[in-house]
Amino acid sequence: MISVGISGAPGRMGLLSQAAIEPLEDLIVGGLYAPGHDGEPLAGGTCSGDPEHLRRCDVVLELTHPEVAPSNVSRWKSFGAHVVIGTSGYDSSRIARLRDEWAGSDRRCLVVPNFSLGSVLMMRFAEMAAPFFAAAEIIELHHDRKRDAPSGTALNTAARMARTRQEAGIPPIDRGRELKEGALGADVEGVPVHSIRSPGMLAHQEVILGGVGEYLTIRHDTIDISAFAAGIVLALRSVSSLEEPVTVGLDGLLAL
Numbered sequence: 633m634i635s636v637g638i639s640g641a642p643g644r645m646g647l648l649s650q651a652a653i654e655p656l657e658d659l660i661v662g663g664l665y666a667p668g669h670d671g672e673p674l675a676g677g678t679c680s681g682d683p684e685h686l687r688r689c690d691v692v693l694e695l696t697h698p699e700v701a702p703s704n705v706s707r708w709k710s711f712g713a714h715v716v717i718g719t720s721g722y723d724s725s726r727i728a729r730l731r732d733e734w735a736g737s738d739r740r741c742l743v744v745p746n747f748s749l750g751s752v753l754m755m756r757f758a759e760m761a762a763p764f765f766a767a768a769e770i771i772e773l774h775h776d777r778k779r780d781a782p783s784g785t786a787l788n789t790a791a792r793m794a795r796t797r798q799e800a801g802i803p804p805i806d807r808g809r810e811l812k813e814g815a816l817g818a819d820v821e822g823v824p825v826h827s828i829r830s831p832g833m834l835a836h837q838e839v840i841l842g843g844v845g846e847y848l849t850i851r852h853d854t855i856d857i858s859a860f861a862a863g864i865v866l867a868l869r870s871v872s873s874l875e876e877p878v879t880v881g882l883d884g885l886l887a888l
Contacts, residue, residue, distance in 0.1 A: 636662055639708070643666075646693075665679065683707055691868055693867075702729075740873075751852045755881070755883075759789075764843070769823075772828070775829070807824060
């Protein structure tokens, strides 16, 4: 049985993870951690504000904030745990630093920009289509409680699209001239990314690819957080068997 520690346990994703693990015979919640929530009863047990509470866990699921996740991940690694990162903010530079940190380790780290299986397919389709169109834009939309932008999904999608475009020798996207700074979106490795935060939304992403006389839209909508449960379980079960110290995305686990 795999003992799972959850960092960021009281959050929505933390609570979902506890509910997803509870009925399974091969996974068990081994510890719940969140600073400022010491002694708080949760579905999977009592939360602790002491990171030592996760020391004996086989795998730690990191679900906190971009500002604190790197130091947390280093701590879980020092505990000898495998780590699944579900925190936003892991762009190419942060992932490169992660690879340096984990090089030569016998533990494994899996960075998951999005646990929804549909979003994994959306990113793969965008990556495949990107070299065939002159222009590309990403629009990501999330609920107003998500404070960071762009989302991890958008950062990962842009990086993958940029790579396939570069490999195919596609010229840089002509972004035009902004009359107001930010009007054309953030430049993420040459791909414009637009972020929207609003009540009434959960998690959505649209990739628009434009060519002569046509455009292609690839869109994924998450309408309930239950969509993330299957991906969370897959990641927790699979992380220890990954070949490389650091892996990004669920693609390899789905044989994409």
